[in-house]
Amino acid sequence: MPEPILAARGLVVELGGRRGLFRRAPAVRAVDGVDLAVASGETFGIVGESGCGKTTLARALLGLQREAAGEIVLEGRTVSGHHPLAARRMRAAVQYVHQDPGAALDPWWRVGRTLAEGLAIHGVTDRAEQEARIAETLAAVGLDAAMAQRYPHELSGGQQRRIGLARILLLRPKVVILDEPTAGLDLSVQAAVLRLLRELRARFGLTYVFISHDLSVVRRVCDRVAVMYLGRIVEEGSAATLFRxxxxxxTRALLAAAPHLDGRDTGPSLPGDPPSLRAVPHGCRFHPRCSMAIPLCAAQDPAPEPAAPGHTVACHRWRDAPTEHRDAA
Structure with a gap:
């Protein structure tokens, strides 16, 4: 793999933890020792159940959440170890598209004013230049320049997604973090948004970090995928290998429980809910819910190891898992 454009090494992010009058509430590790490397121009997927640490990891990569340990490297330069305000300045090449772009738009401002504000914050204050860049970027995401005169409530869900992308593209990023970019959209609008993402990646040379719970979407758009559970990456590989x-x-349970577009019945749901981050199980974090667990799983935390070239898995019994898997997405 070539030098990654964005990488994390031993990344730890702690949430909470405050000192009260008589005692100190301990912090919880929402991200615990994550290693990842995102190659320039690829779409890197992050999947897992709600609460597994996907969004916290994204916020740390972005610079909004300070890391407690480990390092983050952007374009070969270490950018970790700084206060969030300084971290965001150092990571201007990394931008984030909100899961709910409508909520990120001021309801009292026209779209054009919101887009111009982002440019002004980043030093583009000339009105004519702002208007030209806004019109150009709106066209790039498939919207008419007149859309700048509308208010957020006048936009459809798909249009709001496009405005969210335009808002980020104006800043000329290199890495874009997409948090559930197709959530809440019907299938036809989803297809249009995904097609637009592919076009923008090719046109602007973008790299995507794609966070989603929709495995069918992840399979279609991602080059490589990391599976997270309780703050750790438990499996990583190419999308083709991971789904096959x-x-x-x-990972197998997630794929088995995913809805099938062809009407086939889904597999059994995962038993129970993920444990609390304040009571992480000893050994393998997944063992209380795993049908393959043995005493070793409760006693020893498995280290990631290669299952194939470019494919790693953190499981004591991965060799005992069936080698073929029926498509789930």
Whole structure:
């Protein structure tokens, strides 16, 4: 793999933890020792159940959440270890598209004013230049320049997604973090948004970090995928390999429980809910919910190891998992 444009090494992010009058509330590790490397121009997917740490990881990569340990490297330069305000300045090449772009728009401002504000914050204050860049970027996301005169409530869900993308593209990023970019959209609008993302990646040379719970979407758009559980990456590999030969029992369970577009019945749901981050199980974090667990799983935390070239898995029993998997997405 070439030098990654964005990488994390041993990344730890702690949430909470405050000192009260008589005692100190301990922090919880929402991200615990994550290693990842995102290559320039690829779409890197992050999947997992709600609360697994996907969004916290994204916020740390972006610079909005300070890391407690580990390092983040952007374009070969270490950018970790700074206060969030300084971290965001150092990571201006990384931008974030909100899960709900409508909520990120001021309801009292026209779209054009919101877009111009972002440019002004980043030093583009000439009105004519702002208007020209806004019109150009709106066209790039498939919207007419007149859309700048509308208010957020006048936009459809798909148009709001496009405005969210335009808002980020104006800042000329290199890495874009997409948090559930198709959530809440019907299938036809989803297809249009995904097609637009592919076009923008090719046109502007973008790299995507794609966070989603929709495995069918992840399979279609991602080059590589990391599966997270309780703050850790338990399996990582190419999308083709991960969907064809998942090795971790958690990955297999996620794929089995995913809805099928052809009407086939889904597999059994994962038993129970993920444990609290304040009571992380000893050993393998997944073992209380795993049908393949043995005493070793409760006693020893498995380290990631290669299952194939470019494919790693953190599981004591991954060799015992079936080597073929029926498509779930």
């Amino acid at each position: 030969e998942p090795r971790h029992p958690y």
